[in-house]
Amino acid sequence: MIVMTILVKDEIDIIEANIKTHARLGVDAFVVMDNNSTDGTREKLEELSKKYEMTIIDEKGLYNQAKWMKKLAKTAKKIYNPRWVINNDADEFWIPKEGTIKEILSNTKGAVLTCQRYNMVLDESVSEGNFLDAKYYVANPVFYRKETQLTQEYPSIVLSKIGPKVITDPKGLLIIRGGNHKALHLRNLWDYWRHYDKIKRFDKIEVYHYVIRSYAQFEKHIINRKRLLESKKHVRMGPHYRRWVKLYNEGKLKEEFENRIVFKKDAVDVFKRYGIFQETNVGDIIKSSLSS
Template identity: 30%
Template sequence: MKVVMTLLARNEADIVDAQLAYHLHAGVDHVIATDNASTDGTTEIFERYERAGYLHLLRESADDMRQDEWVTRMARVAATDHGADWVVHADADEFWWPRGGSLKDVLASVPARYGVVRGCWRHFLPRPDDGGFFAERMTVRLATPAHPGAKETIFHAHQKVAHRAHPEVEIEAGNHNAQAPGLRSLRAWHPLEVLHFSFRSAAQLGRKAQGGWLRNRGYEPTEHQILLDEAARAGRLDDFYGAFAIDDDALARGLADGTLALDTRLRDALRAIRRDDGAFAPAAGGQLLDFPRPKTEDDAAYAAEASVLVEIDGVVRAEERVRALERRLDALERGPLRRLARR
């Protein structure tokens, strides 16, 4: 089995080296990356992995972040040019964590009749910025993510997608869904966690605010993207970051009431593959990280947290039915009925 990961990034140099190396140790065989006009060293990191033979690099200079279009292109290239069996779609701030065995082991266990599986987003919260490596201080995880649409927090439950390679696949913006003829979704099972580190420092948020989301006329921005843009324009990025950072008092309260959890898995995994110079090396000779089966109590907590995704999946299925109906109506309008109406 060959597993290919797609990655679209712009100015993510503080995390992308770790992200690439981690996944190559976790069961990914090859990466297709699109660099969107990075200026902070991200491009050079991609080029280093490309020279080593681990990565196929595409480049986009446009300033309007057409994510669905660019990720769909990478997904199809994975199928047609790289012989992928499965394709995992990740962002630079995401680390796909298999719940026992490697990513390849988990995907190999999917019954043949299914072509799409989803990972559960798990948010790691910002901590006061000490200037150090993000994974060393970001070990606080939100244990009770909100339902999408809730206004009390920007850290919502959601799911990300992996699928069997297909030359006609289409990927939804945000990598939340994949569609292609014959790709049947496996529902209500989330054997993969997506460890999410979106807010890492005020400086990183400044780079994030320069992305092209809000310049894409066809994109509907999320609330946090609008708030981030407003903070950047007003010069309030430190305050914006500080409003979400978890200090020691907030951590103690969250641990006591069960809304927060300490989770050092990524920190420990990255320590295992980080070189003495601080950089990361891909898996030499097929070396893999170890992903033990979760304990029973961890499984129970995960099942409770992921239960909201069943509701989300119902919304996804409704949207799929609407899109299918729209395609059928469009075909009818372009077919015999259209010609008859003209007569």
């Protein structure tokens, strides 16, 4: 059995596509945690749970990804006793190179499978809200330093390197790192202590990340991050989010979106020429799942 865990907060624009696509690709059940969504996400989950095998957890506390993803994994193990757990986010799609997720994982041994992840690209041909029309992903990212992401005006975080994601055997799982990029398992203790770039990727499944889908979604997400940063608790957060919160406070978030997130045709042509952008049919795969 394959179970997918998902942590959501205000993901009404994408959560249905996520559930339907992965169910069609062979995920048997979902364990979804909703953190105080106010945009209809929680109601959509209730609707989807009538068609798909799903356990919904309501979490009212202050956002804590590492703690909650571990809770999701434990819940998946307790309720479904699966062979594999896919630790997912609402904006990520796990696409097999051939066949289905079910077919691939049914014939795979191991404890932790580390899958490469890519950012999807919005360009000016993609109208507001129609993010599934995006045709390109960042195949070869830019390696911005942390200090650059925080202090410089020019970085495009969509272009930056992002960590892989993991599929785990819940039996023997000890720790899932905060962003689900790495897992400590009784059967992979040696690999865990090495840098994850040295761990061999499981190349039969790749993850496509729709990190920014529209300005409305982007702004709402940054407002949620701003509230988290302004809480009294210590918060671990990537430098790019801190930079975006700063830009929001300065009234410059829309400018950031238009100039460094949505790519003009000339820029797309250059990035294609040098292999930074490559084409993908992921959007068509998702659309077919929604229409079937």
